[in-house]
Amino acid sequence: MAQFRLQDGKVLAVDLTGDAVRAKNGSMIAYEGDMTFKKLTGGGDGLRGMVTRRLTGEQLEVMEVKGHGTCYFADAAGDVSLVTLQQDTLHVEASNLLCTAGGLRTGTTFTGLRGASQGNGLFTTTVEGTGQAALTSQGPAIVLRVTPQTPLRVDPGAYLAHSGRLRQEFQSGVTFRTLLGDGSGEAFQIRFEGEGLVYVQPSERETLGGQV
Amino acid sequence: MGFTRISGKMIEAQVVPGQPLYSQRGAMLAYRGEVSFTPNLTGGQGGVMSALGRRARGEAAPLMTVEGRGSVYFGHGGHHVHVVDLAGSLLHVEADRLLAFEGSLRQGTVFLGSQGGVMGMVRGQATGQGLFTTTLEGHGSVAVLAHGGVLELPVTPRRAVHVDPQAYVAHRGDLRNRLSTALGWRDMVGRGSGEAFQLELSGQGTVYVQASEEKL
Numbered sequence: 001m002a003q004f005r006l007q008d009g010k011v012l013a014v015d016l017t018g019d020a021v022r023a024k025n026g027s028m029i030a031y032e033g034d035m036t037f038k039k040l041t042g043g044g045d046g047l048r049g050m051v052t053r054r055l056t057g058e059q060l061e062v063m064e065v066k067g068h069g070t071c072y073f074a075d076a077a078g079d080v081s082l083v084t085l086q087q088d089t090l091h092v093e094a095s096n097l098l099c100t101a102g103g104l105r106t107g108t109t110f111t112g113l114r115g116a117s118q119g120n121g122l123f124t125t126t127v128e129g130t131g132q133a134a135l136t137s138q139g140p141a142i143v144l145r146v147t148p149q150t151p152l153r154v155d156p157g158a159y160l161a162h163s164g165r166l167r168q169e170f171q172s173g174v175t176f177r178t179l180l181g182d183g184s185g186e187a188f189q190i191r192f193e194g195e196g197l198v199y200v201q202p203s204e205r206e207t208l209g210g211q212v
Numbered sequence: 213m214g215f216t217r218i219s220g221k222m223i224e225a226q227v228v229p230g231q232p233l234y235s236q237r238g239a240m241l242a243y244r245g246e247v248s249f250t251p252n253l254t255g256g257q258g259g260v261m262s263a264l265g266r267r268a269r270g271e272a273a274p275l276m277t278v279e280g281r282g283s284v285y286f287g288h289g290g291h292h293v294h295v296v297d298l299a300g301s302l303l304h305v306e307a308d309r310l311l312a313f314e315g316s317l318r319q320g321t322v323f324l325g326s327q328g329g330v331m332g333m334v335r336g337q338a339t340g341q342g343l344f345t346t347t348l349e350g351h352g353s354v355a356v357l358a359h360g361g362v363l364e365l366p367v368t369p370r371r372a373v374h375v376d377p378q379a380y381v382a383h384r385g386d387l388r389n390r391l392s393t394a395l396g397w398r399d400m401v402g403r404g405s406g407e408a409f410q411l412e413l414s415g416q417g418t419v420y421v422q423a424s425e426e427k428l
Contacts, residue, residue, distance in 0.1 A: 075425075077360025
């Protein structure tokens with residue numbers, strides 16, 4: 001089994017004993033031991049995945065890293081968060097996914113209006129199964145728990161990923177003032193309801209909602 | 213003496229008379245005491261000849277001499293600063309990654325072709341290091357800039373380390389580096405994994421790697 005470790009926040013170390021992990025293309029910064037790097041076309045989801053990803057624009061440039069030793073990954077000095085999945089599904093933007101253990105499956109799902117408001121397109125990547133995955137974010141990410149009693153609203157630009165049984169709803173706070181150009185910059189939010197975890201980064205991507 | 217870490221991106225250096233410091237020009241953030249900053253036209257130590265040599269080799273980073281008595285704070289561009297204490301060993305680093313170093317260190321320039329001939333020169337080009345690199349030797353501290361945190365990886369004769377050329381920052385000790393290529397047919401058709409070139413470091417020492425693939 002591949003062991004994922006964090007090395008001072010921005011570097012992910014993965015110990016490999018002959019098994020394989022999938023990582024973002026070009027994200028290896030150093031390794032010890034013997035490693036091979038192979039690009040997986042279409043996000044490693046086979047021919048169907050390749051076509052889907054091409055059509056949805058959720059391009060996932062991944063490589064398969066295989067070997068014995070320790071491999072270090074990092075992406076543009078972004079902060080790394082580790083996620084452990086137990087027969088669970090993680091929804092994440094392809095650009096924020098750094099590395100997934102070999103046993104996890106990846107795919108694409110439709111997100112609707114939320115995706116469009118984030119400036120990330122209408123589709124997102126899903127990671128499912130049991131194993132570890134690593135995400136990158138601008139600034140250290142925080143994890144917020146959502147329970148049926150405590151729904152959560154997140155700025156689309158700061159949303160990173162979510163897991164668990166969550167329903168998401170896009171909500172807008174567009175008022176008369178927003179139309180006059182006097183908005184607070186918080187015109188759109190994503191509302192999460194149900195039971196699960198939401199990962200939020202302390203930074204906001206450029207989004208349509210952030211402009212008004 | 214030496215450098216004190218204030219935060220991940222700022223260091224404090226003590227200056228006493230007779231022990232000057234060299235720093236990247238414009239990297240001073242604040243200072244206390246009576247300290248003077250003199251632009252160093254020769255780009256470091258040595259006389260006019262070594263300055264001409266550096267200029268010709270493109271390793272002439274604009275440096276300044278810091279003298280006097282007091283404490284000086286250094287930082288640059290919001291980049292992470294990593295302090296390396298040299299105890300008689302040799303550090304190889306790119307001139308534009310040098311933030312500050314103590315005057316007790318000997319500065320030099322090496323030709324990459326001297327290690328591995330033509331392959332050394334190819335290596336310098338592939339890694340964006342150029343044909344020359346700066347060396348510092350002796351006893352003292354060096355502050356090196358990196359994008360993202362710095363990871364120190366020990367290298368032993370039995371354990372070689374491979375590094376992505378873009379993430380390479382510096383190396384210390386008696387290390388041999390070699391450019392290893394893993395070019396396959398996939399790279400030729402534009403389907404490479406982005407890891408076609410790697411620096412292989414072997415010997416005894418430490419290699420410093422940054423958490424980003426962005427050159428400074």
